Amino acid sequence: MTALVGDIGGTNARFALWRDGQLESVRVLPTVEYPRPEDAIRAYLQGVGQSVEALQAVCLACAGPVSGDDFAFTNNHWRLSRTSFCQDLGLSDLLLINDFSAMALGMTRLREGELIEVCPGQSAAGRARLVIGPGTGLGVATLLPVGDGMWQAMPGEGGHVCLPIGTTREAALWARLHEKLGHVNAEAILSGGGLLELYRTSCALDGEAPRFTSPAEVTAAALTGDAYAEAVLEQFCVWLGRIAGDNVLTTGAQGGVYIAGGIVPRFVEFFARSGFSKSFRDKGNMSRYFDRVPVWVVTAEYPGLEGAGVALQQLLEGSLGGR
Structure with a gap:
């Protein structure tokens, strides 16, 4: 065929x-x-x-x-x-x-060397797994085990949930974003364009003259020691942690979290030592819920295509798909 x-x-x-x-x-x-x-x-x-x-x-x-x-x-x-x-x-x-249904199914096809563990843990048997990834937008999906080694991808639009506020700094950034955008969703910050928006909003809040004009420039500056760009990229990672943690609580995804998409794999070492892990688990009296939840960064080149193939094959074989 x-x-x-x-x-x-x-x-x-x-x-x-x-x-x-x-x-x-x-x-x-x-x-x-x-x-x-x-x-x-x-x-x-x-x-x-x-x-x-x-x-x-x-x-x-x-x-x-x-x-x-x-x-x-x-x-x-x-x-x-x-x-x-x-x-x-x-x-x-x-x-x-949905593209992140395919991304989720692609997680079932990962090969050795295509995952980097950034938060150690142990996948809870029979529990859902979360797939989240900043790219052009912010994709979110849930991967459910359905028995006999099969998985079902549950689509959603988690990238459009409200951007959470956890500090006074984030509240000040949110207020400026709200003045400009109205509704402030997670994707407004956790995406390629969102990283640049976060940089510009931070500059406006701090009275800094913007020096960078693309998300790639902000990332490159952060990775070469520019203190202000580092702080912006750090805030990006912290906000990704908040959103990922909220989604784990909502879906019960104690099977683990896959960080996919085209952005985070470009700065895995920075990400691993950032405040992501702390904000991911910072959920008040539910913080212990995350004690054993592993988090991996996905470095596979085409997981979305692999997942689309899995969905097609499952449909043709009469199995569960992500349609």
Whole structure:
């Protein structure tokens, strides 16, 4: 069977062929260069020497809530109609899943060397696991064990919960963010654009002249010893800890926490010694709940694509999927 899987975020669309339970011919295409996902898929297939007619199944993991026929991507300009998509590409059906449902299922395919433990612990048997990851946005999903070594991914929109406040400094930052944004959700800070927003808001609060114009510049400065950039990146890690901890309490995810996405793996050593661990566990009389909850940073290159393949395979085999 020739199947295509895709992991589509705000900036990039990753595509691969899925054959015999394995990824083949992975390519990454910038979403801005194509008016529709169908156009990007045709370009991908042409690039890997496959015809559209050869496709027998497609699974796309997409940022945003998935339901109904029409889908609008959360962080890019693409829109998709299942009906039109299938007609355009000659398919009988399209499996659409939330991008972090796919990311969660991808955790079941991790290989040796693709996890770095940053908070030691012991996974509680039979308990849920949390998958959270800052990237273009903030993705959150829950991975549930369902017996016989199978897992079910539960989608959600946890990146859009309210940004929590734990210190007077955070309250002051939140107040400035609220003046600018209105509703302040977690993704407003815990994302690539959010890191830059946090830096600019911190500068405004402290009367500092901004020197950096991209999240990459802020991160690079922090990692080379710039004290102010370090403080901003530290606050980013602390806020990620607060949100991750809140989600563990909500879902009962004592099986562990996977930190995925494209941002944190770029500064794992900084992250491991940051205030993430303290803020993750700082939950008053429920702090002991976290005593044995492990946290890992995921360094796998394409876990979302792997998860899309798992979802497609489970559907075709009649097993539980993340649709």
